[in-house]
Amino acid sequence: MDIFLQQLANGLTIGSIFALVALGYTMVYGVMKLINFAHGDMVAASAFVGLTIYTQVMGQATSLVAVIAIFLLSAIVMACVGIILERLAYRPLRHAPRLSAVVSALGASLMIQNGIMLIWGPQMRIFPELIPQVYWDINGVVISLIQVLILVLSLGLMIALYLFVEKTRMGAAIRASAIDQDAARLMGINVNKVIALIFIIGSSLGAVGGLFIGLYYRGITFNMGWQYGLYAFIAAILGGIGNIPGAMLGGMMLGLFQAFIAGYVSSTWADAFTFILLILILIVRPTGLLGERVAEKV
Amino acid sequence: MKNLERFGFPAFIIIMAVLPNLLDPRWQAVAITFLIFTVVALSQDIILGKAGMFNMGQALFFGMGAYITAILNSQYGWPMLATIPVAILLPALFGILLSGPIIHLRGDYLLVVTIGFNIVFVQVVQNNLGGITGGPNGIFGLDSISLFGTQLTSQISVYYFAFAVLLLTLGIMRNLEKSKVGRALHYLREDQLAAESIGINTRLYKIFAFGLGAGIAGLAGTVFATQYSAVSPEAFEFIQSVLFFSIVLVGGSSIPGILLGVFMMFVLPEIFREFATWRFFIFGFAMILAMVLRPRGIWPASFGKIPKFLIKESNHGA
Numbered sequence A: 001m002d003i004f005l006q007q008l009a010n011g012l013t014i015g016s017i018f019a020l021v022a023l024g025y026t027m028v029y030g031v032m033k034l035i036n037f038a039h040g041d042m043v044a045a046s047a048f049v050g051l052t053i054y055t056q057v058m059g060q061a062t063s064l065v066a067v068i069a070i071f072l073l074s075a076i077v078m079a080c081v082g083i084i085l086e087r088l089a090y091r092p093l094r095h096a097p098r099l100s101a102v103v104s105a106l107g108a109s110l111m112i113q114n115g116i117m118l119i120w121g122p123q124m125r126i127f128p129e130l131i132p133q134v135y136w137d138i139n140g141v142v143i144s145l146i147q148v149l150i151l152v153l154s155l156g157l158m159i160a161l162y163l164f165v166e167k168t169r170m171g172a173a174i175r176a177s178a179i180d181q182d183a184a185r186l187m188g189i190n191v192n193k194v195i196a197l198i199f200i201i202g203s204s205l206g207a208v209g210g211l212f213i214g215l216y217y218r219g220i221t222f223n224m225g226w227q228y229g230l231y232a233f234i235a236a237i238l239g240g241i242g243n244i245p246g247a248m249l250g251g252m253m254l255g256l257f258q259a260f261i262a263g264y265v266s267s268t269w270a271d272a273f274t275f276i277l278l279i280l281i282l283i284v285r286p287t288g289l290l291g292e293r294v295a296e297k298v
Numbered sequence B: 001m002k003n004l005e006r007f008g009f010p011a012f013i014i015i016m017a018v019l020p021n022l023l024d025p026r027w028q029a030v031a032i033t034f035l036i037f038t039v040v041a042l043s044q045d046i047i048l049g050k051a052g053m054f055n056m057g058q059a060l061f062f063g064m065g066a067y068i069t070a071i072l073n074s075q076y077g078w079p080m081l082a083t084i085p086v087a088i089l090l091p092a093l094f095g096i097l098l099s100g101p102i103i104h105l106r107g108d109y110l111l112v113v114t115i116g117f118n119i120v121f122v123q124v125v126q127n128n129l130g131g132i133t134g135g136p137n138g139i140f141g142l143d144s145i146s147l148f149g150t151q152l153t154s155q156i157s158v159y160y161f162a163f164a165v166l167l168l169t170l171g172i173m174r175n176l177e178k179s180k181v182g183r184a185l186h187y188l189r190e191d192q193l194a195a196e197s198i199g200i201n202t203r204l205y206k207i208f209a210f211g212l213g214a215g216i217a218g219l220a221g222t223v224f225a226t227q228y229s230a231v232s233p234e235a236f237e238f239i240q241s242v243l244f245f246s247i248v249l250v251g252g253s254s255i256p257g258i259l260l261g262v263f264m265m266f267v268l269p270e271i272f273r274e275f276a277t278w279r280f281f282i283f284g285f286a287m288i289l290a291m292v293l294r295p296r297g298i299w300p301a302s303f304g305k306i307p308k309f310l311i312k313e314s315n316h317g318a
Helices: A002-032 A038-057 A064-093 A098-120 A145-167 A169-179 A181-186 A191-217 A224-239 A244-264 A267-284 B002-022 B025-050 B058-076 B081-102 B107-126 B155-178 B180-190 B192-197 B202-228 B238-251 B255-271 B273-293
Strands: A135-138 A141-144 B145-147 B150-152
Touching: A002 A038, A002 A141, A002 A145, A002 A169, A002 A191, A002 A224, A002 A244, A038 A064, A038 A098, A038 A191, A038 A224, A064 A098, A064 A191, A064 B273, A098 A224, A098 B238, A098 B273, A141 A145, A145 A169, A145 A191, A145 A244, A169 A181, A169 A191, A181 A191, A191 A224, A224 A244, A224 A267, A224 B107, A244 A267, A267 B081, A267 B107, B002 B025, B002 B155, B025 B058, B025 B155, B025 B180, B025 B202, B025 B238, B025 B255, B058 B081, B058 B107, B058 B202, B058 B238, B081 B107, B081 B145, B081 B202, B107 B238, B145 B155, B150 B155, B155 B180, B155 B202, B180 B192, B180 B202, B192 B202, B238 B255, B238 B273, B255 B273
Parallel strands: none
Antiparallel strands: A135 A141, B145 B150
16 A cells, blocks of 8 residues: 555656646647647756756755746746747748648757757756755655645646636637637737747746756756657647646646556556557547547548 | 659669769768668658658667567577568568557547557567567677578678668559559548548558558668667667658658658768767758748659649648
8 A cells, every 4th residue: 555655646746747748738739730849858958947047047046035036037948948939940830731840840859959968968967956855754655845846836837727728818819729720810819929828838837847857856868858748748648639637637647657657567668558558548539538529620 | 853753763773783882881881871761761751651641650660670680580590581571571560450540540649659659669679578689788690691602791782782672662662653552542641531532441541551661661670680780779769760750751752852861861960970969959950941941841742643734732741
């Protein structure tokens, strides 16, 4: 039972990181029908940006204000990168064949990933200990302060995003653009602004996810973006891509699944089991768990 | 365009036929790599470009062919050439079996599932399943090809082996273009519903394309194993699939475009070795630039002999 509860705690932690990153994929896909392959590398870049802000700007301070500043500054930097990316690599291809935009996204992914390597070097860097190492031992199940913070903050951000998308006018504009861009334009919605907005939201949520990865795993490498990006993308698909609650559900599910595989089977097979789960779910429900069945447009 | 096909093609083949005799061993090795990766990229083109299925796991079939040759040769003592039929048929069978249940998935889902197949494959060989794949180090010390009792150990003979495989692949591509199968694939890529309504069994042709592409990639894998007399998991990672995927689309799914793409991705880095750390950064930039400037690829494919004025602008693979 101990191992079950322990892996439950670990799974919820990584699951909330996956969910945060998955939201970036799912929102971009929802409006643009594009797999933003560069998103995972943006997440990785955020961890490195956070590291540099900590050493260069904050003078290695770990006070509460400094930590909040690191999170905000990283999110702002990544939001700017996201907007630039959309402008240069995706907007010119909005009316091009679908696969052209996919190749452009892959190119952006390679560029960001190797840009990190050129700036920060190919070796693993250690992320600073921003949050004090506090542990609680509850009947043999060890939970750290970092885990609690990640879970609470992620849930808070996700609820805020959900309310934003469902309850505000701008959220309604996002939902309208996701359903039909042309109709949204006719209703007076500036779709370009909506797309810029989802890149800002997605990139900053991804930035928070990247900092969480740094805090939780400590070691960060330039190419980790593909791994986490792929997991988060699978989470988005599991929940039904384009669906915001689906991304949260998929992220949590995938985190728990991987934690239990690591706990009961072996972490060397985690990828294989993850994809087998994905393939099985897609065979049974081709549009993911919460995805709606979309009729083919003729 | 027409003249280029008439004269450029034979010229290319003649140049490639005499090329290894003009090169030193290092460049011979690069030329062999060029041939092998061209074959894999063409096999990817059958699935992605011709049939329009978003496959991003071509390195799986390539690696499977290479591993089958390596395992049969090192564990069971088969001669290298005898492994070829298995290295073609088993990946083809796998392609058919894997694509069967997923062929109906929407494009992007198919993309992710094929990525998944690739990653599962690499994990399986890395974890040394069944104790025959050699784990992370792979398998080395394979035999060279023996033909009529002579050992073909020289690099030039490997080159001509690869060249023969490329010619075979080009022949298949050419036949595909002019046959019923090729036309069916063309229609179903342009408009699946319309193809179905005129009686094309789209599911069958899609699975056929998967099997054919997988078989050719498997054969390329045998050549790869012969060149290095070794196989290891990192040669078949997901990044390789990404490169093949991009080569087909950046090239425009035509044979000259694909040759150009393979040349840029695998030969240019050998020429500009001092920029090795910049390699993927520059590729990434070039991929974005190529797509923004030429969304249909550098050298877009045209199909068959349809007069130009009859062709309406349409969205390939949209």
